[in-house]
Amino acid sequence: MKYLQIVNYKNLKSVRFNFSQGANTIIGENDSGKSNAVTAIRLLLDDSYYYNSKKLKDSDFSYDLGEWRGHWIIISAVFMDITTKDKQTEVCAEIVPDQENESFLKSYINSGNEDIGVVTLFIRPQKATRKKLYEAESKAEFDELIKAIKLSDYEFYYTSRSQTDFTDPTAYKSIVGDFELGSYCNPDDDDATVLGSKLNITDIQDHVSVMFIDALRDVANEMRKPRNPIRRIVEAIEARIDPVDIEKIKNNISELNLSISEVKQIGQIGVEINSKLMDMIGMVYSPEIALESQLNDEINALSRYLSIKPSNQNDIELLGLGHLNMIYMALKLVEYKFNRTRELINIMIIEEPEAHIHTHIQKTLFDNLKLTKDYTQVIMTTHSAHLSEVSEISKINLVKTRGNVSYVMQPIQNLDHFGESRLFLKNLRLSECIERYLDAKRSVLLFSKGVLLVEGDGEEILIPNMVKKGLGITLDELGIGLINVGSTVFEYIACLFDNDRIQRHCSIITDRDNQAVRDTSTFYSENAEKKGESRQKKLDGLFADNPWVSTFYATNTFEVEFSKFKDNSQFIRDIIETHYSQPAAIKRHIEALEGPDEDRANTVLTLADSIGKGWYATLLSSKINATVQIPDYILSAIAFACHEIVTTDIKLKMVMYSLSEYTESDVIIDMLSIARKAETVEEKEQAISTFCGTYPKDIVSLFIQKTDVVFLWY
Known part of the structure; x- marks a missing residue:
């Protein structure tokens, strides 16, 4: 499955998920819609998840609709890489369009690949109800008919071969209607080229394997069920067991049955039963019975008695929840490996694999799940920062909530095109570069509600504490993530924030590097000033039209900007008195600190250079208190990053x-x-x-x- 469209389902008003082979992740906060996406997949493809109009609830409709009556829920899956050989099979032939829609392929699929198949579910009012709405002669009559609609008036209608972007509001209105105008589409005019051809979904589900592993599970109880994973595995491999081994087992069981039956006390029970029968109904009508052992010698029957336990313990329940969950997932993966017999697609859905699992094991588990790409597609939901760090950016769907509506973002969307057209990268894919760079910092980007990008250690160390001491709140409370890019090459990270990709506000905090000291100073650098001007021109050019990215410049450098406030001088003075041992040096630097701007800047730069900018920021961070003055450009950057927070x-x-x-x-x-x-x-x-x-x-x-x-x- 390559794409999944969801319209009007719970908090997923109009979204598209992108999936690839191997392990995919749906990342988001609690209640962002991750589980709703999983349920939508199961509604469409999982034959074990029985759900129809009798189970439909008004809460299944988008929370943002207000009045749900009359609206449709649409769930549509697009399958790709269907080969010519696949198309010869009956099941694939049923979902492959007779003629590809080039506009759909190029704009929606963003590919010229024509090897697609589509399956769609419409949860919509039945035809008679829709006909009444269409025939309404006024808005008032239309509204009255809408109010009268019940959940029992809805149907589950499956189609194949649709090539429509249902997330497009225009497309939705063209097949449903315009509720504000009180108009509804004529059901007699349903267009198969838009909706697709009617489909018996069981014909497809018979060729689709969907395995769902819930986040909340009682593993010990699951293992006691007759149809536990162990039994399913044995059933799958039964045909491969050597007949000689089967015969040996049957002979052993036959001997065991005979041995049990020959036990004197067992035989005596039979005698007692016969005696009681004769007492009850007499010798003529009393059957003669014998009590014998008849253990079933069939392999599939014996499998229910197979169990697993720790090698050093007698009961699996003695293990902790983490180990039980890992064992269960291992069993399910093995079960799936042996039972993946359905030719269209094999999908394994795992909700929150991090449940009860240690951090390091989470990462190992994820890496190993990637190995399943040869025989199945894995879709996992998570809000684990540790799993996000090892997820491939290209296989992440990021879910973000605004009010009652969730949006789905793909960090990789059109990223390589940006690299080629705007950053002029040649023979280099920007997505691959970012994939490697962000290994340790990805969770900040993916889980923060806003982001600050800074160029050095000084900003990374001091800004969080300035906010905490100066504003009485932490960046974490604000949902702001701070990333030290370790240089001034901000554009390679900032480009992730865009209407096409991650729709969160990102502030770039950097220096313009205008020289604050005379050209006779050690710290004067005409080259630095030119680079600052060039950096500003480049960043402003790249992101001027991007509503999610803004750059905030220090006139000079961070250290100099901090020193411009009189209230901050005391913190710097404390460091001077601690760092220098000679009274004359201390006096000279303090006088310079309180003197003209150039003298102050020269002293601060000398001090920071002598100590090291990172350690200087650390010392300042330990000195500041509530009177600290935060440079205006930093406050503005925080305000921009907090825009939605x-x-x-x-x-x-x-x-x-x-x-x-x-x-x-x-x-x-x-x-x-x-x-x-x-x-x-x-x-x-x-x-x-x-x-x-x-x-x-x-x-x-x-x-x-x-x-x-x-x-x-x-």
């Missing part, structure tokens, strides 16, 4: 934290405390707006610098 409560928390540092602000704190207890978001927002617009600038100036992130929203 910061709530009113977070804003209030930052404001109150800053105010708490000043005794003059007691009245304001009392006012904001009342606002914080407000029951509605509107009341809280009004309180903040009133505060910003009412109080004199001299009062607000006491803390406004450290709460710029808050005020950037007003």
